[in-house]
Amino acid sequence: GAGVSQSPRYKVAKRGQDVALRCDPISGHVSLFWYQQALGQGPEFLTYFQNEAQLDKSGLPSDRFFAERPEGSVSTLKIQRTQQEDSAVYLCASSLGTSWGGYTFGSGTRLTVV
Amino acid sequence: GIQVEQSPPDLILQEGANSTLRCNFSDSVNNLQWFHQNPWGQLINLFYIPSGTKQNGRLSATTVATERYSLLYISSSQTTDSGVYFCAVWAGNNRKLIWGLGTSLAVNP
Numbered sequence: 001g002a003g004v005s006q007s008p009r010y011k012v013a014k015r016g017q018d019v020a021l022r023c024d025p026i027s028g029h030v031s032l033f034w035y036q037q038a039l040g041q042g043p044e045f046l047t048y049f050q051n052e053a054q055l056d057k058s059g060l061p062s063d064r065f066f067a068e069r070p071e072g073s074v075s076t077l078k079i080q081r082t083q084q085e086d087s088a089v090y091l092c093a094s095s096l097g098t099s100w101g102g103y104t105f106g107s108g109t110r111l112t113v114v
Numbered sequence: 115g116i117q118v119e120q121s122p123p124d125l126i127l128q129e130g131a132n133s134t135l136r137c138n139f140s141d142s143v144n145n146l147q148w149f150h151q152n153p154w155g156q157l158i159n160l161f162y163i164p165s166g167t168k169q170n171g172r173l174s175a176t177t178v179a180t181e182r183y184s185l186l187y188i189s190s191s192q193t194t195d196s197g198v199y200f201c202a203v204w205a206g207n208n209r210k211l212i213w214g215l216g217t218s219l220a221v222n223p
Contacts, residue, residue: 042214043211093157102159108155
């Protein structure tokens with residue numbers, strides 16, 4: 001596609017509910033990243049994929065967070081048993097190669113846990 | 115780990131004014147990017163600038179890697195320039211971007 005597409009755009013979850021956030025990167029982009037942005041803060045790294053391989057998941061805040069990219073294109077970020085502190089904007093970004101290069105970000109999914 | 119500091123935290127301009135945003139980083143970096151996050155939350159890549167100077171229309175950026183800072187210049191500001199400007203760096207062998215807290219810019223008509 002022309003850009004990075006994320007869905008849903010907004011998600012309200014009750015505390016304890018599981019959620020799944022989807023990212024469609026730009027076609028052919030090898031690298032895919034997930035970031036979490038709390039209100040008034042800069043984005044915080046969650047995890048990185050190179051094709052289908054999850055090479056870095058050091059930023060995932062707990063074992064309730066899980067990400068996958070099984071075919072090296074679409075990625076899903078899953079949060080189990082959501083808590084209020086999970087409320088944030090979840091941003092996906094992709095880049096063409098694996099060397100240092102510019103990212104293209106999606107519009108994000110705003111998650112509110114009530 | 116590496117620290118990224120941006121200044122000023124907030125900035126209010128009258129349309130047509132010029133401004134300079136600064137990004138300091140605490141250690142050597144492999145690369146640096148400037149982003150604009152518009153009021154709807156979309157992050158737009160402005161510059162990918164490990165060193166030197168780049169210009170794109172009314173915006174330009176300069177990175178002096180040896181002195182660990184980067185500057186973003188906005189000339190003849192417009193209301194559409196409003197939003198938050200982030201500086202983000204890569205360091206070491208990991209691929210994560212380390213972000214500053216941003217400069218929140220409001221341009222008034």
